[in-house]
Amino acid sequence: MKRKLASIQSVIAIEPIPNADAIELARIQGWQCVIKKGELRAGDLGVFLEIDSIPPDDPRFTFLWHNKKDVESTERPAAFRLKTVRLRGMLSQGLLLPIQQFPELIRPFVTGTDVTEILGVTKWEPPLPEMEDIAGPFLPGVPKTDEMRVQSVPSVLDELAGRAYVMTLKCDGTSATFGIHQDTGEFTACGRNWSIKRGSNTYWRVAETYHLEKSLQAHPHLAIQGELVGPGIQKNRLGLNCPQFRVFNVYDQQTCCFLGHDEAVAFLNEIKVPMVDVIEEGLSFDHDMESLLALAEGYYPGTQNEREGLVIRPKTEYQSPTLGGRLSFKVISNRFLLKGGD
Structure with a gap:
């Protein structure tokens, strides 16, 4: 949407x-x-x-x-x-x-x-990466990462009501997508809007750290999306000593669908890549706007830095009439915003 x-x-x-x-x-x-x-x-x-x-x-x-x-x-x-x-x-x-x-x-x-x-x-958009890092278009066929804020689409709360759900931590980093180009067979690293040139930048260093090229070549139909976090990325509110990758989406390029939560967890465990932290999950969603905004507030583990918020989805993928796509939305912490978060 x-x-x-x-x-x-x-x-x-x-x-x-x-x-x-x-x-x-x-x-x-x-x-x-x-x-x-x-x-x-x-x-x-x-x-x-x-x-x-x-x-x-x-x-x-x-x-x-x-x-x-x-x-x-x-x-x-x-x-x-x-x-x-x-x-x-x-x-x-x-x-x-x-x-x-x-x-x-x-x-x-x-x-x-x-x-x-x-x-x-x-x-308003955060500053783009240096132009010399941009290789070309985003990975074809893979949706770009973005979530609607719940305040703009409050009816999604009714759509999720009674469904099994999962809330994950929204990391304050920079979006990254990794996958195999379905036409060329080439392993591709992307930022929010563009593919990134192979080199010594953070995207490719993280890909090497987690052996993403080898893992995804073995599963060429799957693409993974998440946040790059760590020193030099945003304000490093997670207080990390080195760049890390936290996955929030696994996308099947053949079926054009996102994997459900349990499927995504199983795949990420197989390739040994961390998922974003689960804050809460349950069998029947019954939160309202007020309770979600309260849950969004808190600190990143081991820090006194305000966390950005939460992302909320059903555990099994569901198409939202309101959003015109998958049922998935974010709740941004008001404390985070008031203290200078973007």
Whole structure:
């Protein structure tokens, strides 16, 4: 499912903020954000920009950066993006504006309509690797790694309800995919969006450490995806002494399906490659948004570093009507976001 960075959403509720005369709290989908008091009421439609959105250079958005001490111009700073912040003690995630401010949007307005392209909203991305490391396109036929945040798709909780499930730790690293190119038979290492040249970079050092080329040549239909973690990767919040690989997906290139949890565990045990840590599993999922956000918070083992969050899936693969693909979503720790996590 493609993420809707900007969309038309209905206000579920408006709540007062103690000791605040000019602002109040609005709830949209599973999100909450601070808005100007009296601008919207429950049931109203608004334009909602999610966190990690980069608003366009447009007079309707200049208030976001115009009052920053290090910004003298009304022109948007190049690195500006919407982040999780705390205002008057309240968590605010995203931006909600009245739909009347956007006359370019065509009636009738429908809740959930994606208006990202119409408004020129873009997504913030971490810096790409050095161009000399890029070899070419991503491994053909293998889905790129990405998960929707539960706040954007709260109905997935109903889809998972009652099913056997597994929650795994979301490692704060960089995404990596390894597999055999089905046309050329060549072992391929990929970052989030591109294949990486063979060399002394972290991807290939990790591939050598875990003997991934030999293992996957013996199972050429399977590709593995996970996080590279360790020194020099993000902020090394796991506190590791050397680069490591933690797998979260095993993908069958012949059937075009991900392996279920137990199958993936068995395969990774066979090739001696570690899987991401399991935080919780059970026979019948019964969590709500509040309990998941509480579970997402915590520290990486052996550290005082906030963990990024959790990824939640059924133990047996299931196609989600909401997501238009596999049922899988992430819950990011609000403590992690407030302390500078991306």
